[in-house]
Amino acid sequence: MTDAPPAQATRNGGLALTVICVAQLMVVLDATVVNVALPSIRADLDFSLDNLTWVVTAYSLAFGGLLLFGGRTGDLFGRRRMFMIGVSLFAAASLVGGLANSEAMLIIARAAQGAGGAIAAPTALALLATTFTEPAARSRAFGVFAAMGASGGAFGLLLGGILTDYASWRWALFINVPIGAIVLLLAPRVLHESQGSGTKLDLPGAITVTAGMSTLVYGLTKAASDGWGSTSTVVTLGIAAALLVAFVAIEHFATHPLMPFRVFADRNRTGAYLIMLFLAAGMFTTFYFLAQYLQNVHGWSPVRTGVGFLPMPTTIMFLSVVVVRRLIPRIGIRPFLTIGPIFALAGMVSFAQLDASSSYWPFLGGLLLLGVGMGCSFVPLTMTAVNGVAPHETGLASALLNTGQQVGGAIGLAVFGTVFAHAATDRAGELGSGAGTATGQMEVFVAGQQSAFQAAVVVTVLALVASLALIRVNKVAPPTASPATTPGSDPAREEESARTAT
Structure with missing residues (x-):
């Protein structure tokens, strides 16, 4: 069976887009949804402080480690099939995690969630790229999808806070089960299967x-x-x-x-991967430090913290869906990949100025600046990543973009976490015995946070440099008319055809 022709593939375009984007949002949410629930998880399951970090790390470890493999399985064995397998594994692991009664059970379940996400996320983007080929529909689809990916982390903080405060931390995992079931019910009805490339894994x-x-x-x-x-x-x-x-x-x-290096031959695609890497480092750092800043320094509840972040995903979604995707056909991709990092950089500079006496308004200003930056960047990055790729390698190209986001976040947390620790230790030494007071603890945290965001400024500058140095594409083209490799076809010829289409 080959992919359906474009007219047929988009017959249920609205529902197909919903299924793909809901699955993407579910996967992205779970990278942050448990963050605000960690204190409750620790108390309920008697976690040690050292092992508690593995509730987050186990997910990132499996997700980041398996992304390339997951994306390639869609190209080889059928994208819809692997998409459904990934969602099934993710939902089943969520159920097990919600029922967990020990440290080991929850950590293993989170790792299984990451494995399911590593299969579902890149195949979802690959399905999007080959389902929507008409320019207007394609632009709208990429706008919605990019908005889900960019804003999901902030929505995760909000959802995690609401569920933890008003239900239980377990519902931060249980909620994926009915959502996954609905996605699995609709996927065979609205998504067309692709034929595998016929090559061996x-x-x-x-x-x-x-x-x-x-x-x-x-x-x-x-x-x-x-x-x-x-x-x-x-x-x-x-x-x-x-x-x-x-x-x-x-x-x-x-x-x-598994990864033909010719995928990096396009400087624009390589640039998109690097920009995503650097921007994700800053974005993950924002969620990690500022969620603690609002709770530890200003004493906000988990729900209030989640609501405080809400302007950021709202801004991202508005720009991605309403503004950027409509303007790209007129002014192209390159201007947004210049403007986006500039606004993100301004947001990081703003966050580096926050201290214990700062009100919510400068915090909000930084959120809006970062939201504008991400809202301008994520749609063109997503489109550039799969632009001109041979259709039988869209899963790989999608996986690389997701890998850039995941590894960028991990690198950011590691680098900026180390900067934070050193700066906080230095400040504690300066305060002496005063570091043990409530005021001293706030000063120590703020000193570490300010240094971490100063380092994030440097990394965000690298995103801007990558954009100016590498991005040359302005218009993007859909995949070639034959969106999957069929028996007897020539992958090299398809790739060349896709490249010349741009």
């Missing part, structure tokens, strides 16, 4: 890249907690580097590589 490449990416994310997490110079961090990152070098060597000689 590059098993050595899949094993080395999964092990390498997982070890890298783990090493970055250890850097945040133990420091960059610790033996555990150095050894773990060394192993990750060796595994990733081995992956590159395997891919160079593989007949059917």
